[in-house]
Amino acid sequence: MSSTISLFLNLSQQVVIYMNIPVLIVGVIGGIFNLIVFLSFKTFRQNSCSFYLMIMSWVNIGQLLSGNFTRIMGGGYNIDWTQNSLFYCKIRWYFIQLFILTSYACLCFATIDQYLATSSRYRWQQWSNIKLAYYLCSASFIFAMLHGIPSIIFYNYGYSIVTGQRVCTITNSNYQQYKTYGYFLILTGFLPILITVLFGSLAYRNVQQIAYRTVPLVRRELDKQLTTMVLVQVVYSLIVIMPYTICLSVTTMLNLRNDPVIVAKLQFIEALAGAFYYSYFAAPFYIYICVSKRFRQQLAYVLSPIFISCSRRQPIISNNQVVPEINGNSFQN
Template identity: 50%
Template sequence: MSLAFLTQQFYIYIGCFLIVTGVFGSLFNITVFLSLKTFRQSTSVFYLTIMSFVNIGQLLFGLFSRIMISGFAIDWSATFIVFCKLRLTLLSLCSLVSYTCLCLAIFDQYLATSTRLRWQQWSSLKTAYRLTLLFTFIWILHLVPYPIFLQHVTSRATGQTVCSITNDAVSMYRNYYVTLVLVGYLPDIITVVFGILAYNNIRQIAYRTLPLVRRELDKQLTVMVFAQVIVNLMTNIPFVTMVAITYAMGTIQDSSVSEIIQFVSNTTSIIFYSYFSSSFYIYMCVSERFRRQFIYVVSQMHPYRWQQQIKPNNQIVPT
């Protein structure tokens, strides 16, 4: 059994599993977060809600197209110029916004659990709206060169048409700065540092005079986000490190070594995408309160609302 065949099977079966579980998990997150007033008033949950939306986009534009390419040898980006320009642009935007929201969520929990009242005041929905719009605007401007320089190019080695960035400077910028820094080690460092600080604040929260509901919510959200930070480290570092090694090695002449490197690279890529599909299941595992809230929303709140909407339609109007 060749490594190329294993890679194909990984993308078909594991990739499809991650898409299905990830899309449904993100939709469950959005449903719970938007249904409960406690969550709607939380700044950190606002970031997690936006992150759930863009994670769906990352799975559809990134992983799904990768499954079609590596699993079924169907490359829409090499066939349609519009898809060529949009795919990399949109998946890059989704990944940047997702990691930005994770950084902002854990930083917000650090502020919200701080003993300094002035820092707590920075944790507000008004600030969250502005920061989200600001960073999204920055990332959109930052990605403007992508659709400009993404073009169909005929490969000299294979003679096949591929979708590639035609500007060397933009290509180097994406490969080294965007991949290794902006969606690589930088968010890892930020989330770990403020995750540890927020977790330390939570350990001292029992000694502070806070309303019980606020205290329990802060503990719940800090544990949820910090657990996601840990998972992010486990999924992101192998992928980014493998990308750095691949760039450092350059072109490999030995075909067997090249096949091994490609297999490891594809494996870490699958692991990388698992981050975008795992948030709901992380929350369910680490937070008993979130499990109760999810069960309440899907088994009581929304079924009751649907019954109330259907009931008037079933009433017999007297003649």
């Protein structure tokens, strides 16, 4: 029995090391590039949908650093900071919930916004505005902050039946029930998936008809670009979020804590599903690059001056050399 447990624990460790570390690296880099592009263009800064995507890039980076990085250190290298600090045990889960809920809310808002922006009804189009985006993002962030307060109260130390080590876990049964059914299944499970799939489908239908309506060319191309970016991200989120949500919910609902072998197997499945789950926070930039030609062009436009300045070399002039002048100006390569 102990050899079986050791096998699955080792497999879980390898998954975390070889999957979560690349996700962390490419995710943080991609999030930074997203912010550079969204902040560099006035059309993005003044557009409500791109504002949602920009805020989502911020919180995705926060989630990768607070959730995934700690997961790598604990699951991959057995350096669990939550074991040494009760404060960190509590605050880590607080920030994880804060970033996850805000990220999901921004994706839902972006999908709804694109449905409104591409609607044929002018009254509905007016609901797609940057002022409302500020209010909704602020409200969702405040809600996520308040929602995380119980985690500070009810996360405490317990002991793992697999390793016997002290672990950071929920010690209140009522809050555990809410975390399973209210948080995992609803707030971060079926509710955001339902909203994004529903309004994403409606937005796709609107975009198919937008060519037949009198819409300025710049606005039409921007709506097509953002709708494509959002819809592909919705499909990807459906693929990577649901397995992890189901895995965590099943693990909690079956209450298999008395069988260490099964728990070790479930930990391996959870580690595998978790690696794909964290790719949700790392993938947006690469999704945009793949599906949007305009986004690639915008990225190249923003980065090209940086590469040009880095590649430009100043001429090395010795003391005995004279720099020729052309029309009174020094000539430099």
